[in-house]
Amino acid sequence: MSAELLLVVGTLAIFGAITLGLSVIGVATVERRQVSRTLDALKAFSTAPPELRQEVEKPFTERVLDPMVQRFTGLGRRLTPADQAQRLQHRLDVAGNPEGWSLDRILGMKVLGFTILLCFSVLVTMLLSFPLFWALVVCVGLSMAGFFAPNMWIYQKGHERSEQMQKDLPDALDLLTISVEAGLAFDAALSRVAKSAEGPLTAEFARVLQEMNIGVGRTAAMRALGERTHLPELRAFVTALVQADAFGIPMSQVLRVQSTEMRVKRRQRAEEKAQKVPVKILFPLIFCILPTLFIAVLGPGLITIMHAFSGTVK
Numbered sequence: 001m002s003a004e005l006l007l008v009v010g011t012l013a014i015f016g017a018i019t020l021g022l023s024v025i026g027v028a029t030v031e032r033r034q035v036s037r038t039l040d041a042l043k044a045f046s047t048a049p050p051e052l053r054q055e056v057e058k059p060f061t062e063r064v065l066d067p068m069v070q071r072f073t074g075l076g077r078r079l080t081p082a083d084q085a086q087r088l089q090h091r092l093d094v095a096g097n098p099e100g101w102s103l104d105r106i107l108g109m110k111v112l113g114f115t116i117l118l119c120f121s122v123l124v125t126m127l128l129s130f131p132l133f134w135a136l137v138v139c140v141g142l143s144m145a146g147f148f149a150p151n152m153w154i155y156q157k158g159h160e161r162s163e164q165m166q167k168d169l170p171d172a173l174d175l176l177t178i179s180v181e182a183g184l185a186f187d188a189a190l191s192r193v194a195k196s197a198e199g200p201l202t203a204e205f206a207r208v209l210q211e212m213n214i215g216v217g218r219t220a221a222m223r224a225l226g227e228r229t230h231l232p233e234l235r236a237f238v239t240a241l242v243q244a245d246a247f248g249i250p251m252s253q254v255l256r257v258q259s260t261e262m263r264v265k266r267r268q269r270a271e272e273k274a275q276k277v278p279v280k281i282l283f284p285l286i287f288c289i290l291p292t293l294f295i296a297v298l299g300p301g302l303i304t305i306m307h308a309f310s311g312t313v314k
Contacts, residue, residue: 080107080110085103085107088103088106088107088151088154089103091151091154091155091158092106092154093227094158094161094162094228094229094230095154095157095158095161096157096158096161096200096203098157101154106150106151106154109149109150110146110147110148110149110150110151111147113145113146113147113149113150114143114144114146114147115146116146117142117143117145117146118139118142118143118146120142121138121139121141121142121143122139124138125138125139158230161200162229162231164199164200164201165199165200165201165204165229165231166231166234168197168199168200168201168202169201169231169233169234169237169262170259170262170263170265170266171197172193172197172201172202172205173237173255173258173259173262174259174263175192175193175196176189176190176193176255176259177252177255177256177258177259179192179193180251180252180255181252181255181256186218186251187209187212187218190208190209191209193205194206194209201234204225204228204229207225208221208222208224208225211224218245219242219245219246222238222241222242222245223238225238226238226239233262233265236258237258237262240254240257240258241254
């Protein structure tokens with residue numbers, strides 16, 4: 001090896017060693033700084049007041065979203081008429097008052113959704129250079145969607161809860177009738193039904209018992225149960241119990257009639273849904289199933305006929 005080549009290789013090796021050494025030192029220094037910052041943060045967190053630590057440990061929704069909603073609650077109350085607020089509260093009762101949701105939070109979420117989607121729609125229409133008419137349509141549509149989205153969510157929750165109560169009502173009435181006919185008082189039988197299963201209907205029965213335990217009369221508690229639901233069968237059941245209690249009719253007879261009627265209505269609903277199936281399956285059958293069936297059955301025959309008329313098959 002010549003002296004010049006050896007000098008070049010040595011120089012490159014020296015520069016490589018220096019670069020590698022500086023890189024190792026830099027990485028180690030950065031790691032030490034990150035470790036020291038982490039230790040400082042842990043030390044500061046451990047020495048922080050308990051109130052500050054509890055605030056930091058809260059979820060994002062409690063630290064950021066809830067304060068924002070609370071700021072918009074006052075504006076939502078001013079923009080919402082009194083009758084509309086009462087209807088929203090009634091819908092919350094129908095939905096079972098979901099945990100964490102109240103009338104104030106619904107009003108705050110309405111204003112917050114309106115503001116966020118309005119700003120988003122304005123930004124999108126400006127970036128995409130929409131015409132004025134379509135920009136107004138998009139902005140108004142999205143902002144109104146954000147304003148009414150909490151209403152639709154509460155309505156959907158109430159609808160699902162009413163459907164579940166409608167499914168559970170015949171079985172609950174059967175158990176209530178058997179318990180009363182076996183010799184239990186109505187309150188004890190209602191408690192047995194409330195403890196026997198889980199669901200929105202048993203939760204409503206448990207609420208009736210709680211209201212009766214704190215001093216509310218049976219008639220008032222049952223009427224409140226009927227007002228908290230949109231289910232016609234449950235309202236008819238409540239009306240029958242209130243009338244039986246007012247006129248002194250034996251409760252077992254009323255429950256037996258009501259349970260029989262509920263079973264008949266359940267069978268009628270099942271028959272109605274079964275008769276709707278042919279109508280509902282008609283369009284998928286015409287536009288989805290039959291075309292693929294024709295292709296699978298008639299396709300090979302059509303290909304053979306086309307080849308025969310074109311002279312390819314002798």
